[in-house]
Amino acid sequence: MQSLQEKASEWSGVATSDAFAIDETNLFQSLGGNQPFIDLSTNFYTRVYDDEEEWFRSIFANSKKEEAIQNQYEFFIQRMGGPPLFSQRRGHPALIARHRPFPVTREAAERWLHHMQLALDTTSTIDPDSKIKMMNFFKHTAYFLVAGNEMTRQAQAVVCKHAASKPPS
Amino acid sequence: MQSLQEKASEWSGVATSDAFAIDETNLFQSLGGNQPFIDLSTNFYTRVYDDEEEWFRSIFANSKKEEAIQNQYEFFIQRMGGPPLFSQRRGHPALIARHRPFPVTREAAERWLHHMQLALDTTSTIDPDSKIKMMNFFKHTAYFLVAGNEMTRQAQAVVCKHAASKPPS
Numbered sequence: 001m002q003s004l005q006e007k008a009s010e011w012s013g014v015a016t017s018d019a020f021a022i023d024e025t026n027l028f029q030s031l032g033g034n035q036p037f038i039d040l041s042t043n044f045y046t047r048v049y050d051d052e053e054e055w056f057r058s059i060f061a062n063s064k065k066e067e068a069i070q071n072q073y074e075f076f077i078q079r080m081g082g083p084p085l086f087s088q089r090r091g092h093p094a095l096i097a098r099h100r101p102f103p104v105t106r107e108a109a110e111r112w113l114h115h116m117q118l119a120l121d122t123t124s125t126i127d128p129d130s131k132i133k134m135m136n137f138f139k140h141t142a143y144f145l146v147a148g149n150e151m152t153r154q155a156q157a158v159v160c161k162h163a164a165s166k167p168p169s
Numbered sequence: 170m171q172s173l174q175e176k177a178s179e180w181s182g183v184a185t186s187d188a189f190a191i192d193e194t195n196l197f198q199s200l201g202g203n204q205p206f207i208d209l210s211t212n213f214y215t216r217v218y219d220d221e222e223e224w225f226r227s228i229f230a231n232s233k234k235e236e237a238i239q240n241q242y243e244f245f246i247q248r249m250g251g252p253p254l255f256s257q258r259r260g261h262p263a264l265i266a267r268h269r270p271f272p273v274t275r276e277a278a279e280r281w282l283h284h285m286q287l288a289l290d291t292t293s294t295i296d297p298d299s300k301i302k303m304m305n306f307f308k309h310t311a312y313f314l315v316a317g318n319e320m321t322r323q324a325q326a327v328v329c330k331h332a333a334s335k336p337p338s
Contacts, residue, residue, distance in 0.1 A: 003259065003260075004259075004260050004263070005258070005259050005260035008260060017257070020253055020256050020257050023252070083192070084189055084192045087189055087192075088185060088186070088189050089174070089185075090172065090174050091173050091174035091177060091313050092262070092265075092310065092313060093261070093262070094263065094264050094265040094266070094313075095263050095266075096261075096263040096265070096266030097263070097265030097266050097317055097320070097321065100321065101324075141261065144260050144261060144263075148266055151266070152266065152269070155269065155270075156325050156328055156329075159325055160325075160328065160332050160333070163329050163333075164329070
């Protein structure tokens with residue numbers, strides 16, 4: 001059985017070593033602190049909350065845009081070498097579990113990545129080489145979450161089937 | 170509704186700021202690299218796989234001891250300031266999702282912490298101050314996973330109930 005990591009690499013087309021090239025340098029330091037990450041997440045969610053594709057926009061309908069922005073940039077800052085802002089406020093990233101309420105399908109991953117590429121393109125506080133590294137990380141992570149989403153739903157179906165086959169207590 | 174983080178703090182008795190005091194310094198550097206983490210995880214799983222409590226030992230019965238040790242120390246090294254060994258091999262930690270197959274109850278968390286405290290006590294390559302920081306992180310994380318376990322099982326019960334109430338397709 002393929003691992004989450006293997007599925008992420010195959011589906012995204014990004015090798016693990018490229019996905020985690022973000023760790024070769026400290027991006028938080030080289031980009032100069034919080035602001036580039038705040039810029040990126042603001043650009044990203046401004047696009048997402050205004051998406052013409054209703055099916056994608058509706059995934060975020062129960063979250064406030066400001067909170068979505070903060071959750072994202074705090075995670076990025078923590079993951080890319082900065083202070084652990086996300087964990088101090090919300091605990092471990094627990095990426096698969098926190099995405100559990102959302103339909104993280106391949107189509108949703110592709111739409112997410114489409115907006116993220118355009119958000120990166122318009123973030124002038126991030127240099128071109130860092131953009132490539134970050135986009136590889138995002139692609140791999142998006143499909144890691146698609147794989148995680150499939151894993152939890154399959155496990156759930158098995159549990160439901162098992163529960164349904166038991167006599168009522 | 171209490172967040173995962175709030176539950177973790179209340180149930181473990183460890184404030185978030187104490188749990189993430191591991192980030193105030195780079196423990197990987199101050200402890201001098203991989204070896205203290207390898208020592209700790211080896212001591213820990215040697216105890217676990219030999220636990221007199223069969224209910225707890227059986228949780229780990231489907232995993233090889235050597236793999237359990239490596240998974241753990243690679244995560245600890247990555248989380249405590251060292252190279253991202255875990256992600257390079259297995260992807261994001263995704264702590265809650267990866268613990269999903271296991272019954273992470275309060276009793277299991279307490280037994281895990283009992284063995285971890287004794288494993289720390291016998292790891293001479295870790296200084297006393299670092300041991301306190303690490304144990305606070307472990308306590309908080311153990312109950313974060315208990316909270317995550319309850320969250321996924323409750324969500325699952327709702328989905329199963331919903332599925333059972335639908336007419337068969």
